[in-house]
Amino acid sequence: MKVLVAVKRVVDYNVKVRVKADNSGVDLANVKMSMNPFCEIAVEEAVRLKEKGVASEIVVVSVGPASAQEQLRTALALGADRAILVEAADELNSLAVAKALKAVVDKEQPQLVILGKQAIDSDNNQTGQMLAALTGFAQGTFASKVEVAGDKVNVTREIDGGLQTVALNLPAIVTTDLRLNEPRYASLPNIMKAKKKPLETVTPDALGVSIASTNKTLKVEAPAARSAGIKVKSVAELVEKLKNEAKVI
């Protein structure tokens, strides 16, 4: 079966971001960008499905700026077969991304679509669920185990109290949680080979997708800073401070 994987270019997870002085957003100029960590897990899962003989083709798609080609090439180096870039302005809202992905799903007809559970920049945790709604597919969010069995996929999900397993009819949408797998690194020969794999670029207009949004970001601020704390010398002093100064125990 064909597997579609969505990946997003985001600020690298190790970067401590800074809010712009005019409160219009965070400063991303000259900041290291990477593939969203949850998307790496999604690519890895698709590659493992292919290695098991479950998946026959892996198509990786990104909705974002031209520079997102870098992340698509990374996915190709990890084992995806071909890539599609829906070239659009930066910072689209989740619904617009879901609509663009829906158009790609209509065209490619995958049996399984794998996304990360959330992007570490917007922290929305929406796109997979929205794509499931738009396509009418079942959804297995926050997956820590994925097993394709015939015309169904069993997904074990990380929920608040523990784990839950659901059986979904294919085609289905899966979003990855951190413990689904350990993503591999791309080897140098594979990075070279990935340069020759096909990468198609389309626009939302060509897909007939509106990127209008009902949300508007008015401003972005730095969070309130915590006042500096103190270092105590002993456990006894710590207990004394917690009892008498902070009054929390």
Place this chain on the structure above:
Amino acid sequence: MTILVVAEHENGAVAPATLNTVAAAAKIGGDIHVLLAGQNVGGVAESAAKIAGVAKVLVADNAAYAHALPENVAPLVVELAKGYSHVLAPATTNGKNILPRVAALLDVDQISEIISVESADTFKRPIYAGNAIATVQSSAAVKVITVRTTGFDAVAAEGGSAAVEAVAAAHDAGKSAFVGEELAKSDRPELTAAKIVVSGGRGMGNGDNFKHLYALADKLGAAVGASRAAVDAGFVPNDMQVGQTGKIVAPQLYIAVGISGAIQHLAGMKDSKVIVAINKDEEAPIFQVADYGLVADLFEAVPELEKLV
């Protein structure tokens, strides 16, 4: 203006997260209706009707809504949503699973994990793992929002007297089925609702050493959490993880033991009132957010702390 709150419930009771969500709805203003979808939820409906400030409880009692499968619950919420100005749910795994599906079916953008209500259409929410706070305005006819429960003080669970109304609609998409679940057992307070949280990280060394934290937690009446490193190393189950990808907590006291303080962990606990860090590495980033830091070997400090409290 009428607000629909999608209730979270478990084991025949309304979950505490629902009370924080009703509090957020009260800040928006207007009548508050609570939707209770599930199977055999009659008893829960009675307790939901007592929540302070709730005008009406809608009960959708149907086998299709057992286990809150989003394929079935989302169409129900969408059908009801047309009469409301706002649809709110707590940002629990259930709320996060169902609400974006509702938003897309309504063709509106969702606002995730709000931490404050500025006005009926403007909200604040953290982005970039809590390193920036965005103010977002929605022009949607129905505003679909998940609520970060630690951002709002819970309303009283008693004192209200809402009307209870049955909703007949049964949506069974037939696309998904519940297979089973494996819930972690614990008699300590729930992590997200606890007043005190004691968390361990990679520095604990192994799962067995968490017994030091359990002993301390039991003495303090605290919940026990963990960093991702501790979960990935297999010391403790993943539902104990505090952080950007785990649970968000904001207790009165957070004690971080053997946790370095990576950005992703801080995102889950930096709104705690008082933070204590116990770590032998005095350069650990956790000390930059800790109110009280103790540079010490946790295997000596934690048992001593347990004795003294």
